[in-house]
Amino acid sequence: MATTARSQPTPALSPRSSSGFSRVLTALQGLLIPALSVFTAILMGSILILLNGRDPITAFEGLFEGALLEPRGLLATFRNMTPLILSGLSVAFAFKSGLFNIGAQGQLIVGSVVAAWVGFAVDGLPPILHITLAMVAACLAGALWGAIPGALKAYADAHEVITTIMLNYVAMQLAGWLISTGSADGTIKAGPLSNPASTDAIARTPPILESARLPSIYTIPPGFQLHIGIFIAIIAAILIWFLLYRTTTGFQLRMVGLSASAARYSGVNVKRMTILTMAIAGLLAGMAGGIQTLGVNYGYEGNQSLALGFDGITVAFLAGNNPLAVNFSAFLFGAMDAGTTRMARTADVAPELIQVIQAMILTFVAADQIIRRLYRVRAVGGPQVRISNRSEGEL
Amino acid sequence: MSEVELGLAIIATINAAIRFSVPITLGALSGLLSERSGIVNIGIEGMLLMSAFTGFMANVFLSRPDVPDALQAGPVRLTLALVVALITGGLMSLLHGVLSIQYKVDQIISGTVLNILAVGLTGYFYQREAPTLGKLPNMISNPFTIADSWELKLADNFKFYLPYDIGRILFDKDVITYLSLILVVVVGWALYRTTWGLRTRSLGENPRAADTLGINVYRMQYTNLFLGGMLAGLGGAFLTLAAVGLFEQGMTTGRGFIALAVMIFGNWRPSGALKGALLFGFALALQNQLQLFGINFPHQLVGMLPYILTIVVLAGFVGRVQPPAAAGKAYEHE
Numbered sequence: 001m002a003t004t005a006r007s008q009p010t011p012a013l014s015p016r017s018s019s020g021f022s023r024v025l026t027a028l029q030g031l032l033i034p035a036l037s038v039f040t041a042i043l044m045g046s047i048l049i050l051l052n053g054r055d056p057i058t059a060f061e062g063l064f065e066g067a068l069l070e071p072r073g074l075l076a077t078f079r080n081m082t083p084l085i086l087s088g089l090s091v092a093f094a095f096k097s098g099l100f101n102i103g104a105q106g107q108l109i110v111g112s113v114v115a116a117w118v119g120f121a122v123d124g125l126p127p128i129l130h131i132t133l134a135m136v137a138a139c140l141a142g143a144l145w146g147a148i149p150g151a152l153k154a155y156a157d158a159h160e161v162i163t164t165i166m167l168n169y170v171a172m173q174l175a176g177w178l179i180s181t182g183s184a185d186g187t188i189k190a191g192p193l194s195n196p197a198s199t200d201a202i203a204r205t206p207p208i209l210e211s212a213r214l215p216s217i218y219t220i221p222p223g224f225q226l227h228i229g230i231f232i233a234i235i236a237a238i239l240i241w242f243l244l245y246r247t248t249t250g251f252q253l254r255m256v257g258l259s260a261s262a263a264r265y266s267g268v269n270v271k272r273m274t275i276l277t278m279a280i281a282g283l284l285a286g287m288a289g290g291i292q293t294l295g296v297n298y299g300y301e302g303n304q305s306l307a308l309g310f311d312g313i314t315v316a317f318l319a320g321n322n323p324l325a326v327n328f329s330a331f332l333f334g335a336m337d338a339g340t341t342r343m344a345r346t347a348d349v350a351p352e353l354i355q356v357i358q359a360m361i362l363t364f365v366a367a368d369q370i371i372r373r374l375y376r377v378r379a380v381g382g383p384q385v386r387i388s389n390r391s392e393g394e395l
Numbered sequence: 396m397s398e399v400e401l402g403l404a405i406i407a408t409i410n411a412a413i414r415f416s417v418p419i420t421l422g423a424l425s426g427l428l429s430e431r432s433g434i435v436n437i438g439i440e441g442m443l444l445m446s447a448f449t450g451f452m453a454n455v456f457l458s459r460p461d462v463p464d465a466l467q468a469g470p471v472r473l474t475l476a477l478v479v480a481l482i483t484g485g486l487m488s489l490l491h492g493v494l495s496i497q498y499k500v501d502q503i504i505s506g507t508v509l510n511i512l513a514v515g516l517t518g519y520f521y522q523r524e525a526p527t528l529g530k531l532p533n534m535i536s537n538p539f540t541i542a543d544s545w546e547l548k549l550a551d552n553f554k555f556y557l558p559y560d561i562g563r564i565l566f567d568k569d570v571i572t573y574l575s576l577i578l579v580v581v582v583g584w585a586l587y588r589t590t591w592g593l594r595t596r597s598l599g600e601n602p603r604a605a606d607t608l609g610i611n612v613y614r615m616q617y618t619n620l621f622l623g624g625m626l627a628g629l630g631g632a633f634l635t636l637a638a639v640g641l642f643e644q645g646m647t648t649g650r651g652f653i654a655l656a657v658m659i660f661g662n663w664r665p666s667g668a669l670k671g672a673l674l675f676g677f678a679l680a681l682q683n684q685l686q687l688f689g690i691n692f693p694h695q696l697v698g699m700l701p702y703i704l705t706i707v708v709l710a711g712f713v714g715r716v717q718p719p720a721a722a723g724k725a726y727e728h729e
Contacts, residue, residue: 166703
């Protein structure tokens with residue numbers, strides 16, 4: 001959340017400057033807008049449900065039960081929120097440095113594929129080493145994929161929004177080729193990472209070895225399990241918070257986000273910071289992909305994680321780009337996704353309703369003026385979501 | 396592969412390239428109008444998807460048996476459906492305007508909202524296999540395909556089929572395909588030869604100066620966003636009322652983002668957008684038709700090229716593109 005009042009001269013750079021009490025107060029006020037945004041979006045979702053002649057109360061009851069009350073649903077919520085924490089972190093982290101990472105999707109795909117590759121191709125390692133190796137590879141692949149737009153921004157002044165969008169498609173096509181099955185008559189060779197043992201036409205990598213699977217914390221028979229990825233994600237969130245708010249590098253990153261030219265004049269290497277920011281953002285998204293491969297899908301299949309990277313944008317904004325708050329907005333989104341099946345079954349409401357609600361949440365969080373006007377909330381702190389005026393100050 | 400087969404494959408590829416390039420051209424024109432007015436628009440994808448959907452649903456609705464015959468007649472029904480798609484595109488674009496101009500939401504975020512909203516709404520109201528009474532017919536039939544036409548007899552006589560082949564590319568297209576070409580010319584002319592165009596370009600370069608000269612910046616931005624939205628609406632309508640005749644969830648499959656790439660690739664000029672759209676359309680078509688040419692090459696690697704090319708162009712490695720100077724920054728009236 002933007003937790004600081006407008007009167008403070010250097011807002012986000014001095015988190016410890018205000019007194020404890022007023023910090024708690026502003027933090028609570030900061031929660032108000034996201035909470036009202038979610039509430040309003042759900043209200044508007046209810047109107048849509050009514051328009052379709054269904055009962056919104058039953059629908060949201062079903063959503064709530066399916067996401068939190070059923071044991072399987074709760075597990076699904078935790079499982080869903082894991083990659084969302086990381087892709088949300090990826091977007092939020094880049095945002096703190098004034099960069100908009102729309103490329104989490106592509107970075108996630110790259111991480112996913114590389115994790116699958118290490119997972120099935122490297123044999124004979126004990127699980128702890130195999131998992132670590134696969135995760136590190138996924139992170140590095142994501143970091144590399146993220147560093148490309150960073151470098152293009154730093155050295156060729158190419159806007160990261162466009163280059164990351166383009167790289168998403170490059171990643172999709174590249175992954176598609178790597179796992180492609182080739183033509184039936186063999187004139188087109190199958191992709192290098194495709195599954196030779198596959199009997200159907202679905203393109204996928206071979207399954208990862210047992211030793212690469214993330215261990216389960218809790219299993220509901222038969223085989224519905226919660227893997228340890230959720231802890232990795234939460235620890236990553238804490239580390240990112242620490243990096244941003246307790247280290248010199250983090251300070252410099254945020255300074256670049258607030259004013260690139262001021263940062264440059266105070267001796268920060270803005271170009272290097274840009275590349276570093278995008279690399280770390282990519283690393284986080286790559287980690288999300290790795291976890292999905294090693295913990296959920298046990299291999300890579302095309303289109304399996306279609307919207308996780310994009311959902312990261314909404315998750316990050318709902319959290320006001322605060323790395324710790326990302327955990328909670330990811331929980332909310334994970335729960336929504338987990339509850340849709342139940343909602344669809346009990347209330348006959350199309351699962352896509354959740355996407356409409358999520359888009360509205362993004363709208364309201366971004367256009368907080370609408371919410372303020374609607375509920376007569378006075379402004380605390382500046383507008384919440386704003387990409388810095390970095391494009392003005394050339395690098 | 397024989398000469399005839401090769402000829403057929405080439406014609407099929409060119410026709411597929413044209414089919415791909417129509418919505419991309421219109422999407423790029425839409426983005427161009429918006430960005431030339433100073434509003435960055437990454438929501439083209441959402442505008443295409445949404446208007447493809449409403450255009451289709453209007454067609455479905457008017458095709459129902461209880462609708463009067465006068466409304467169901469082909470031209471009336473399809474014109475109405477087209478209008479619905481156009482207005483949808485315009486309204487989506489206005490939403491982008493309200494968010495980014497009125498509420499000062501970052502333009503990139505506002506565009507993202509359009510994209511996510513369109514996926515959600517079209518998914519929510521989607522009806523599987525909704526029937527319609529048909530899509531837009533083709534216009535200007537190829538004279539060579541009429542069995543006893545003198546053109547065909549002449550071609551038979553001299554064993555010279557090139558005009559016939561060219562005819563297969565030029566004729567038998569729907570109205571939106573021809574309209575998109577006309578619109579490229581119209582937008583290009585308007586942008587560079589009219590007062591409106593000069594004012595629009597001034598918004599994208601220096602809105603403060605435009606404001607000082609008495610141009611109502613916000614009103615002009617809203618107008619241009621609406622016009623641009625209608626162009627994207629036409630592109631969306633092409634997908635469901637002309638090309639396929641059906642709506643599938645997520646059927647735009649990134650065409651709006653390709654349109655964005657094409658707009659950049661064409662250096663924010665209508666003529667450049669057309670060239671870019673044809674090039675990208677050709678790459679997409681080639682992706683599907685490689686095997687027709689007997690080329691055994693993974694189509695995904697061809698499919699990657701346009702995106703890489705866009706990055707290369709944007710980074711200035713080849714040629715240099717010049718975005719409107721003020722695009723992306725919310726203008727504050729004083």
